[in-house]
Amino acid sequence: PIRPALLCRSQQLHGEGQQPTFGFTVNWKSFSGACLAAADPGGDSTTVFVGQCFVDKSREESLHTMWLLREEVKAEKDDWKATRLHLRLYWECRPPPTPSHQPGLCTGSTSGCQLRIQHGVGPSADRSPPPQCSLLGLWQNDLGSEMNISAGNNAGKFFGTYLTKVS
Numbered sequence: 001p002i003r004p005a006l007l008c009r010s011q012q013l014h015g016e017g018q019q020p021t022f023g024f025t026v027n028w029k030s031f032s033g034a035c036l037a038a039a040d041p042g043g044d045s046t047t048v049f050v051g052q053c054f055v056d057k058s059r060e061e062s063l064h065t066m067w068l069l070r071e072e073v074k075a076e077k078d079d080w081k082a083t084r085l086h087l088r089l090y091w092e093c094r095p096p097p098t099p100s101h102q103p104g105l106c107t108g109s110t111s112g113c114q115l116r117i118q119h120g121v122g123p124s125a126d127r128s129p130p131p132q133c134s135l136l137g138l139w140q141n142d143l144g145s146e147m148n149i150s151a152g153n154n155a156g157k158f159f160g161t162y163l164t165k166v167s
């Protein structure tokens, strides 16, 4: 089943080079409302991600993440089976279905995918400094799940939605 959720409590560490690290939480009951508080007993599972945004030689961006998924279990005796760990989850920028009105835009916003197109082609690309890897944009992972990071701020917070294709 396809299951949407909001990214919560996300943070990207700014000013630490061109390939920043980041982290965020996904609460799988949170899509229709605000993110659940940490102590909320109603959540049935939560995933935390950490990762890094990379820019390769051709200035294409990718995300390398790992995650921990905690499911609610009914009794303490089931604690042993409540957590899953996945060390390598790879994300690529997902281009729009039709590169129509604004070529190079991944999402229509100021996305990292836009940076790679604007700066990544032609002879001048080799001389200009590489852009800082940006999390903004529409991403797709190895599992087919999609994440749309649509806004960030100067405090390192970013916001978006997560649509898992597996659960």
Ligand code: BTN
Pocket: 003, 028, 044, 045, 047, 067, 069, 071, 141, 143, 145, 146, 163, 164, 165, 166, 167
């Ligand atoms: C659930 O059913 O408990 C929530 C869905 C969990 C989906 C997980 S989160 C980590 C991994 N990456 C994905 O894109 N989906 C799965």
